Amino acid sequence: MDRRDSEDASSPAGLCGSCRNVRIIRADNRNIYYLCRLSAVDHRYTKYPALPVTDCAGFVRREPGR
Numbered sequence: 369m370d371r372r373d374s375e376d377a378s379s380p381a382g383l384c385g386s387c388r389n390v391r392i393i394r395a396d397n398r399n400i401y402y403l404c405r406l407s408a409v410d411h412r413y414t415k416y417p418a419l420p421v422t423d424c425a426g427f428v429r430r431e432p433g434r
Contacts, residue, residue, distance in 0.1 A: 382420030388428040 379385035384402040393401040406413040406426045413426055 380420060382422050383424050383427045384417065384419065384421050386430050387424070387426075388430040389426055390430075 381390075381402050384390045384404070389404060389406050391403040391405055393403055395401065401416055402419065403415060404413045404417055404426070407415040410426070417424075
């Protein structure tokens with residue numbers, strides 16, 4: 369399943385920036401990490417994917433305001 373969106377691709381994190389399966393971690397040193405929660409249940413997904421992600425079978429758009 370190929371999910372691409374020009375709005376997501378322009379985000380520094382790519383698809384991860386608007387994915388329901390991401391947990392955004394803000395470190396004390398101002399770094400931001402995108403943890404893929406699918407990695408806990410499916411070995412095909414990387415815990416911290418290389419950004420920007422432009423193609424991901426596990427991408428599910430997060431609902432606005434969440």
